Amino acid sequence: MPEKWEDIAALKRNLLLASIPPDWFLPDAIKPPDSQLNVTRFPAESRFFTSRELELTSLGAASLLEKLASGAWSAVEVAEAYCKRAAVAHQLTNCLSETLFDTARSTAAALDEHLRTTGRPKGPLHGLPISLKDNFNIMGVDSTVGFVSWVNQPATYDSTLVQLLRNAGAVFYVKTNVPTAMMIAETVNNVFGRTLNPLNRALTSGGSSGGESALIAFGGSALGVGTDIGGSLRIPAACTGIFTLRPSFGRFPTLGAKSGLAGQEAVQSVNGPMARSLEDLVLFSKTVVEARPWLADPRCLPIPWREVSLGRKLKLAVMWHDGVVMPTPPVRRALRETVEQLQAAGHEVVEWRAEGHERIAEILGRFFVADGGKTVKSILDPVGEPWRPEMAYYKAASEMGVAELWKLQAERTELCKAYLDRWNGVAGLDGILCPTTPYASVAHQDFKYVGYTGVFNVLDYTALSFPSGVTAHRELDRAAAEAHAPLSDVCAEISGSYNEEAVHDMPVNLQLVGRRLEEEKVLQMADIILKDLGMHAPSRT
Incomplete structure (x- = not known):
């Protein structure tokens, strides 16, 4: 291995490119120029893919599994098509960290x-290509998590979730890019560089599961798995207009996954599915829970999959803003139009005040740097890798003493109890509807605030990010941009940098929040909501 960190990173990038078959490299004559921002239509319009390859990569995971289980489509031809599409996605968005094509x-x-030979599929995921965020360990494969010193350090074991999905019949073919330590809301690191949003390559695909969101939005994955400790599933889903579920800790196994902050447990990281439909989130969630992961991961809760029967009318609380940052105009409009449609459909909507949100978000930030940035520094130092500017908060942090940390954790628990009491005080409340982020998406390096997601990590509430069906519009949103007083300094900064031209036509996601460990209920609530928004494909709950 080279000695300089720059050379180690360059070698890793070159090896990644070398793993792509020569026939899958885009000829210059058809490769979209950098000035072409939206590349999602490239597969269908370029003629680089055969009609068969497009067909094989066109279905959602649940529909694809029907073809595979019946033998109508072979697992080999599906895997080959997804490998090729992922290889092209990487060339246009820089979304991969590893390929596993062979x-x-x-x-x-x-x-x-x-x-x-048996006439039966191996399991419920028979032949389904599943993409994995870089931190999921696969034996013999790197999990760099964006650190140069972890290049050429292949895993010696599989993550528990990897074992479970493989036993269910999944086919692993790529791992996807993450930010350094997975602690930035945008996907960029010193090993692989920056991942771009295929809907608009001038904008971020979010983080830390931004490689996953870019790959899925491009059509290079039918179902992917990411992680979330402050919004790392929901933010990238919102930036690319796809679906994701952030479960409460203990529903899905986390054992054996790599972390840039290993041992930080004041707020727990969870993993969850990312896909282009709600149906596929249900498919993943039910499959994982029915595999009884608590028998393999000691911190998984022995809660079987529960059938939930909700009435057609919900009681939802709407949180228009969190008291710290006002959402940008497209998000405000999407939330308003969604609420109006749900009320017209007969759902009861009440107001929700963001009490405690500012303090909970502050506590989350302090938990992340409780070690004074020492863990990240210890991983950077062996090869002399410099701190990225996005990690300045960690570099400047001071270590917190144990007594101070315990005091902060006690305050966290008090705030969680106060939030629970408020929820209990609203009779019959099913869930909270609110922004996922202040943005539709945002230019690279401009993602400034994760409070809308991070608060629910501290509370450990189940949360789903879903496309509202509303897109940003330069004309509709311009007037709203001029009529809002900032709520804080960061709010003023975000409002001041808002550019309606830059985000025109980008999808807007919203966030649906349920109580802790209410995965089944949140998925079914989303099913009802999508029907009444007129953008529903029936899910199999």
């Missing part, structure tokens, strides 16, 4: 043989 082919071939 492994995917051999796994798929074994699954096809199993179906041929």
Whole structure:
């Protein structure tokens, strides 16, 4: 290995590119120029993909599984098509960290043989290509988590979730890019560089699961898995207009996944699915829970999958803003129009005040740097890797003493109890509807605030980020941009940098929040809401 960190990173990037078959490199004659911001139509319009490859990569995960389980489509041909599409996605958005193309082919071939000889699929995910965020360990493969010193340090074991999904018949074919330590709301690091948003490459795909969101939005994955400790699933889903579920800790296994802040447990990281439909979130969630992960991960809760029966009319609380940052005009408009549609459909909507949100968000930030940035520094130092500017908060942090940390954790618990009491005080409240982020998306390096997601990490509430069906519009949103007084300094900064031209036509996600450990209920609430918004594909709950 080279000695300089720059050379180590360059070698890793070159090896990643070298793992792509020569036939899958885009010829200059058809490669979109950097000035072409939206590249999501490239697969269909470029003729670089055959009609068969487009067909194989066009379905959601649940529909794709029907083809695979019946033998109508082979696992090998599906895997090959997704490998190629992911390779192209990487060339246009820089979304991958590892390719597993040969492994995917051999796994798929074994699954096809199993179906041929037994007449039965191996499991509920038979032959389904699943993309994984970089921190999920696969034996023999790096999990750099954006650190140069973790290059060429292949995992010696599989994450528990990887084992579970493989046993269910999944095919792993790529791992996706993350920010340094997975602690930035935008996906950029010193190893692989910056991931771009395929809907608009001048904008961020979010973080820390931004490689996943970019790949899925491009159509290079039918179902991916990311993680969330402050919004790392919901933010990238919002930036690219896809679906994701942030479960409460203990529903899905986290054992064996790599972390840039290993041992930080004042607020727990969780993992969850990312997909282009609600149906596929249900598919993943039900499959994982029905595999009884509590028998493999000691911190998983033994809660079987529960059937939930909700009435057609919900009682929802709307939180227009969190008292710290006013959402940008497209998000405000999306929330208002959504509430109006739900009220017209007969749902009861009440107001929700963001009491405690500012303090909870402050506590979350202090938990992240309780070690004074020492853990991150200890990973950077072995190869002399410099701090990225996005990590300045960690670099400047002072270590917190144990007594101070315990005091802060006690305050956290008090705030969680106060929030629970407020929820209990609203009779029959099903969930909270609010922004996922202040933005539709935002220019690279301009993501400034994670309070809308991070608060629910501290509370450990189940939360779903979903596309509202509203898109940003330069004319509709321009007037609103001029009619709002900032709530704080960061609010003024975000409002001042808002650019209606830059985000024109970007999708706007909203966030649906349920109580702790209410994954089944939140998914069903979302199902009802999507029907009444007129943008529903039936889910199989």
